[in-house]
Structure formats: structure tokens, C-alpha cells
Amino acid sequence: MNAPLLEVRNLAKRFPTRAGREPSPWVIRDLTFAVREGEFLTIIGPSGAGKSTLLNMIAQVESASAGEILFQGSQIGLGDSKAMRPGLDRRVGYVTQDDNLLPWRTTIDNVLFPLEVQGQLDDKSRAHAQMLVDAVGLKGFERYYPHELSGGMRKRAALIRTLVYDPPVILMDEPFGAVDAQTRMQLQEDLLRLWTLGRKTIVFVTHDITEAILLGDRALVLTKQPSRIGAEHIITIPRPRNVKSFLTMPGFAEIYERIRAEVL
Amino acid sequence: MSNATATIDADVVPAPGWRWRTHFDRLLVAVVIVALWQVGSMIFGVYWLSTPWATTSRFFAMLFSGELIRHSGYTIEESFIGAVIGGVPAVILPFVLRRSPILVSILDPFMVGGYGSPKLALAPLFILWFGIGLESKIALVASVLFFIVYFSTLTGVRALDAKLVQMAQVMGASEQQLARKIIFPAAVPNIFAGFRIGLPYAIGAAVITELISSNRGLGYLVQVGAMNFDTTQCFVAILAATIIVHAVGFGVDGTERLLLRWRPSSEATLQAGGN
Secondary structure, three states: OOOOEEEHHHHHHHOOOOOOOOOOOOEEEEEEEEEEOOEEEEOOOOOOOOOOHHHHHHOOOOOOOEEEEEOOEEEOOOOOOHHHHHOOOEEEEEEEOOOOOOOOOOOOHHHHHHHHOOOOOOOOHHHHHHHHHHHHOOOOOOOHHHHHHHHHHHHHHHHHHHHHHOOOOEEEEOOOOOHHHHHHHHHHHHHHHHHHHHHHHEEEEEOEEEEHHHOOEEEEEOOOOOOOOEEEOOOOOOOOOHHHHHOOOHHHHHHHHHHHHHOO | OOOOHHHHHOOOOOOOOHHHHHHHHHHHHHHHHHHHHHHHHHHHHHOOOOOOHHHHHHHHHHHHHHHHHHHHHHHHHHHHHHHHHHHHHHHHHHHHEEEEEHHHHHHHHHHHHHHHHHHHHHHHHHHHOOOOOOOHHHHHHHHHHHHHHHHHHHHHOOOOOOHEEEEEEHOOOOOOHHHHHHHHHHHHHHHHHHHHHHHHHHHHHHHHHHHOOOOHHHHHHHHHHOOOOOOHHHHHHHHHHHHHHHHHHHHHHHHHHHHOOOOOHHHHHHHHHOO
């Protein structure tokens, strides 16, 4: 078997201690996991477990206090925040909790933004972007500004904005957090369909056990602070999975119960 | 222009025809002001306070003779050149300084000093240094506008949502792309706010410098009018200056509305009506 695409070894994080105070506690400590190429990995953690911090460190927008991050077997610079390369030269895409769409750009211009800054804007990439826009049902809304879109549409736009430049690894930080249940299901379905098309490597962080089982090939459970990997579950539910009938999926209830017991 | 006001406004759906109602009410206020003016000149005497009619007819007489346009043009020219010389560096500097917060904090007391010092008191100095021609007025206009626009732009650059920058960096944006595609568009509302507040003040500064020493311009017209006990001419010049300020404000608002189409409409309405 090949080396994992992305590997995290003994990663730790504590925020700087203020003068005259107790040393700040470890948010994350001894956190180790690996992701294979083409794998959909989900990580479940209660709120405050440092999920966003973990992804921020992998995306190199926040520095780690200790440990290593390896991409295709080679180590990524750690420690010195000046030497950080956010997004690892476009090899790591990051879909954050907030959609972070640029309010002064229309939907299509937001989706084209990464291609524009990477100097890859041509007819072919435009057509690819349009295909993604159509695939998530944003056709007809290309010229709308973010404030004119619904929450779900904004999430879709943010999602395809990262897919459009095709980074080898995509990190997702509860991307479907702030929408209603119906929209959420639709978004999960969209994501699964897009993933089936491209088989990207995805690290998807969530506090929702159902979502983690529904989407992932493998689910990791984070412990309470300081966070590390508490348990691992291989999810054997066959694909394609129907998001709307997850309760009847073979083995779903069993995995759900096991994970729930670990999270609580 | 607080957020609270915006929220309140967004909740109130204006009745159809509210615009006409506003125009009508404005006309009403104008009539009241003119009436008070008329009454005032009747009480104090035309010698001390010119009548609205005398002012209006003189205004048009001076307009058609070309005299008013010549003097206004002089004031507008000083204001425009001064606005470019003061305004452009004031917009660029915060972007240059963004990468070094230390430099910003070193400069801060001096900028605050420059912002707070009574700039109009510099007028005699500038006249001493640059003479009674265009240059002294341009210098004052530039020094007035610079600090207002600088602080306004700086606020915009600082208030930037760090998450947008992070997102762009993850996608591979360079420093220059960040400045051009993220920070600048985000700061545009603040830049406009700076000009909207600063320009009337800057035009006022030009007029006052003319008033102190010049042989042309609207300030000169006021000065000569007062020396000759010709209050009508003073009023004509002040009226012309007011019209210029309004026209500039109108232009700034129009440009802003064009550039900020992306804003939610409640905010846009507020901006448009908020002058």
C-alpha cells in the first residue's frame, strides 16, 4: 500500500500563555491520523473539541505547537508562523464553517475567484466552473450577489469554489452547519454526488454523528480536551448511499449507537 | 451611519410615492427658510442682510456675465487639484502600511496630530510659503483632505474580515492580489465615507484661504462684498459655494452607488438618502 496522502503525527496545540497567568491548557495533544488518497474521512467531535483548530493547522493558517504534518510523505513546515504556506501551494482546499464569499462578487465571479488568482482562467476552466454551478442547482443565479442568495445556495457556491481548482485534499469544517435540516440533506446529497464524480480526498469535520456516518468511508471520534483520536470506525455501508433513507441503511443504527456512546 | 439605523430602516417599508412626498417637504422647508430670510432682511434692513430676491437676481446676473463662473472655476480647480494631491496618497498609504503595524503605530500620534490640528490656522502660513496664487489653496485643501481620508481608509483596511484574507491565501492569492482583490474592495465604502465627509470641508478650506488673500475665487468675492458693504455679493458667493458642495456630494454618492451595487439594498437606500 502506498504512503498516505496526508498524515498527522502527534499534533498538539496550545494557545500562547499570557504573562502572569497559568500556562494555557492543551487544546489538542498527541493527535495522530492518516488519510488515503480518494478517501472520505469524517472526524466527529463535540463543540469546543478543537475541530476548527485542527483543520486550521493542516491548512497552514494556524501554527501547531508540536507534532508533524506530512503531505505525500514529506513534512510540512511547522512552528514558525512566518514560514507557513496557507493551503500548501493550492494542494489543500478548505471549505470553512462560514461561506466566506466575497460580498462584492457575483456567484460566478466568486466561483471563478481561485482560478483568477491562480492564473488559470480560460475557456476550459470556465466551462468546468459552469458545469459545477449547474450540478449544484445554481444555474440562473450566476449574476446574483451573495446577499441575494439563500443560506443553502451560499454554502453550495462556497463548496464548488473549492472544487473548481481541484486541490488533492479538501478540508471541510462543518460546512453545512448553519442551515435547516432539509437544505442540509440536499447539500449532503450534492456533496456525495460531486464526490462520486471526482473521488477527492476529503477530511470532513462535524459534530453530527449521522452526517459523519452518512458521508464517510471512515469516521474518527475526537476525545474531550485535550483532543486526540479516541476511536476509529470503518463505515462499510455500501455506496451510493441515499441520504434520505439513512435509517434503513444496513449497519447504520449499530455504528450510530457505538459512536454515540463514545461521544457522550 | 450606524448599523442600528440600517436595521430599523430595513424594517420600514416606504409607502409608494414617498419620494415625491420627500421632495414636497423639502420644498416646504426651502420656502420657510427663504421666508425667514426675507423677514430678517426686513427687520435688520437690506443694508445688513440682503433680500432673497436681490441675491437671486444678482446670482443670475453674475452667472450670465461669466463672473461667477470664473470665480467658481478658480475655487473648483484648487479644490480638485488639492483633492487629488491629498486624497490619492491618503488612500494608498494605509495599503502600503498594512504589512507593518509597527510603522502605523509609530506614525499614529503624528497622524492624529495632523488630523486634529486646526488646519485653517495654517492658511496664513501657506500663503506665506506658496504665495497668494493657486498653490497656497491647493496646499490647504490637500492637508485638510489627506488626514480625513487617511483615517477613514485605515479604518476600512483594519476592519477587514481576516477570514476572507485567509480564504484567499489558502487559494493561493499573492500579497498583491490580496490588496487588489480583497482589501481594496472591502475598504471602498470607507474610502467613500472619507471623501464624502472631507470634500465639503476641503472646499470650505479653499474658500477661506481665498478670503484671507487672493484676487480670484468665491472667497475673494465674499471678501470684496463685505469690504464694500455689499451683502448681496457675499450671499451670492456663499450660495455658489453651497451649490458646488452639493454637486460634489451628488457626484460622490452616484459613483459610490455604482461601485457598491453589491450591497444589500436597505443599506444602499440609506447611503443614498443619508447625505
